[in-house]
Amino acid sequence: MPINAGLEYQKAELKYGEAKTIPEKIKALEEMLKVAPSHKGAEVLRAEIKSKLSKLKEMLEKEKQQKTKGAQISIKKEGAAQVMIVGMTNSGKSLLLSKLTNAKPDVQEYEFTTKDPEIGIMNHDGVLIQLVEMPAIYEDFAYKGRGPLLFSIMRNADLILVVLDTSHNPEKQKEIIFNEFDKAQIRLGKDRPRIKIKKGFEGGVSYVGEELIKADMEDVKKLVFEKHLSNAIIEISEPMTLEELEDALNQSTAYLRCLIVGNKSDLSSNKGDILVSAKDGTGLNELKKKIYEQLDIIKVFTKTPGKKKDHPPIALPKGATIRFLSQIIHKDFYKKFKFARVWGKSVKFDSASVGLGHKLADDDVVEFHLK
Numbered sequence: 457m458p459i460n461a462g463l464e465y466q467k468a469e470l471k472y473g474e475a476k477t478i479p480e481k482i483k484a485l486e487e488m489l490k491v492a493p494s495h496k497g498a499e500v501l502r503a504e505i506k507s508k509l510s511k512l513k514e515m516l517e518k519e520k521q522q523k524t525k526g527a528q529i530s531i532k533k534e535g536a537a538q539v540m541i542v543g544m545t546n547s548g549k550s551l552l553l554s555k556l557t558n559a560k561p562d563v564q565e566y567e568f569t570t571k572d573p574e575i576g577i578m579n580h581d582g583v584l585i586q587l588v589e590m591p592a593i594y595e596d597f598a599y600k601g602r603g604p605l606l607f608s609i610m611r612n613a614d615l616i617l618v619v620l621d622t623s624h625n626p627e628k629q630k631e632i633i634f635n636e637f638d639k640a641q642i643r644l645g646k647d648r649p650r651i652k653i654k655k656g657f658e659g660g661v662s663y664v665g666e667e668l669i670k671a672d673m674e675d676v677k678k679l680v681f682e683k684h685l686s687n688a689i690i691e692i693s694e695p696m697t698l699e700e701l702e703d704a705l706n707q708s709t710a711y712l713r714c715l716i717v718g719n720k721s722d723l724s725s726n727k728g729d730i731l732v733s734a735k736d737g738t739g740l741n742e743l744k745k746k747i748y749e750q751l752d753i754i755k756v757f758t759k760t761p762g763k764k765k766d767h768p769p770i771a772l773p774k775g776a777t778i779r780f781l782s783q784i785i786h787k788d789f790y791k792k793f794k795f796a797r798v799w800g801k802s803v804k805f806d807s808a809s810v811g812l813g814h815k816l817a818d819d820d821v822v823e824f825h826l827k
């Protein structure tokens with residue numbers, strides 16, 4: 457019997473014992489995790505439950521993949537990035553999509569209007585970003601109907617926009633949505649724990665930075681053994697609990713950026729990361745800017761000598777060099793490269809001449825000079 461586990465826990469454990477299907481077992485384990493004691497002494501217990509959970513989820517994922525083989529499992533990316541709009545029914549996802557993009561989705565007062573993902577393209581200062589409205593999320597969506605398929609599609613996204621209806625208990629909506637993502641093994645707004653695993657063929661398991669793990673080493677070893685890591689170097693570079701380590705060892709967990717959008721600000725003034733009204737347009741320009749900032753992209757303009765800069769700009773990943781840009785224009789372009797002149801934030805003075813290795817910044821203007 458676990459340490460001071462209450463009646464609730466015992467009930468949940470009983471349910472787990474009776475569960476027959478994988479989803480039933482997962483549900484029971486999740487309940488156990490919810491009611492398990494939270495004190496330090498029960499950390500091993502929680503890690504064990506999580507470990508069982510992730511194994512079952514992997515099995516479920518495999519089953520699903522077999523069932524959906526041949527079905528489309530991603531939405532083709534268009535533009536510089538793919539952003540998913542998620543939320544519960546009636547939160548205003550469709551209206552928001554129609555205000556931010558060229559899409560004309562159905563906006564309705566009745567629930568569950570949007571049954572298929574709706575795609576639109578947002579133009580932010582010349583950079584095209586794909587926005588995809590997902591069908592509404594509800595409790596247990598992660599396991600029901602097309603939920604599993606839609607969650608697996610979202611794993612490829614660059615950003616998740618969580619849209620809350622601020623006039624209807626937004627905290628509760630947020631909890632439900634984050635919970636479903638958790639069930640689908642997607643962590644929102646968290647960075648992947650900084651841990652490196654180098655698998656080997658012999659030598660057992662050794663640790664670098666083991667003093668950073670806030671747990672008994674015996675428990676850590678047990679966990680690592682359960683993950684079938686028998687020969688590996690595990691390098692830890694930030695403090696973590698046993699539960700976080702369990703998450704980190706779980707290679708199938710996805711970590712995605714998210715922005716919480718409090719919609720219907722005309723009806724209420726509850727806060728998210730940003731407050732908007734899809735209806736009257738409040739905050740929408742600010743939202744576009746925030747989306748762009750979250751994506752780690754920059755835009756640069758090219759120009760020909762003696763002329764003004766070309767439009768539209770070219771979107772690049774943050775930190776991209778002149779070489780990267782030249783290869784986007786044409787793959788052999790850099791072979792004829794002599795130097796480039798740059799105007800903007802990446803240079804100390806305008807019209808500075810730079811080489812292929814020069815790193816570009818947002819809104820730079822680049823003029824290529826060829827041999």
Ligand SMILES: Nc1nc2c(ncn2[C@@H]2O[C@H](COP(=O)(O)OP(=O)(O)O)[C@@H](O)[C@H]2O)c(=O)[nH]1
Pocket residue numbers: 543544545546547548549550551552562563564565568569570592719720721722723732733734735736
């Ligand atoms: N007052 C107000 N109503 C909104 C706002 N955004 C959406 N709505 C309304 O909420 C209902 C549901 O909108 P819809 O975009 O279809 O929600 P979805 O189910 O999340 O796609 C519609 O009647 C919209 O007109 C808003 O910012 N303010």
Ligand SMILES: [Mg+2]
Pocket residue numbers: 549550551562569570589
């Ligand atoms: Mg909709």
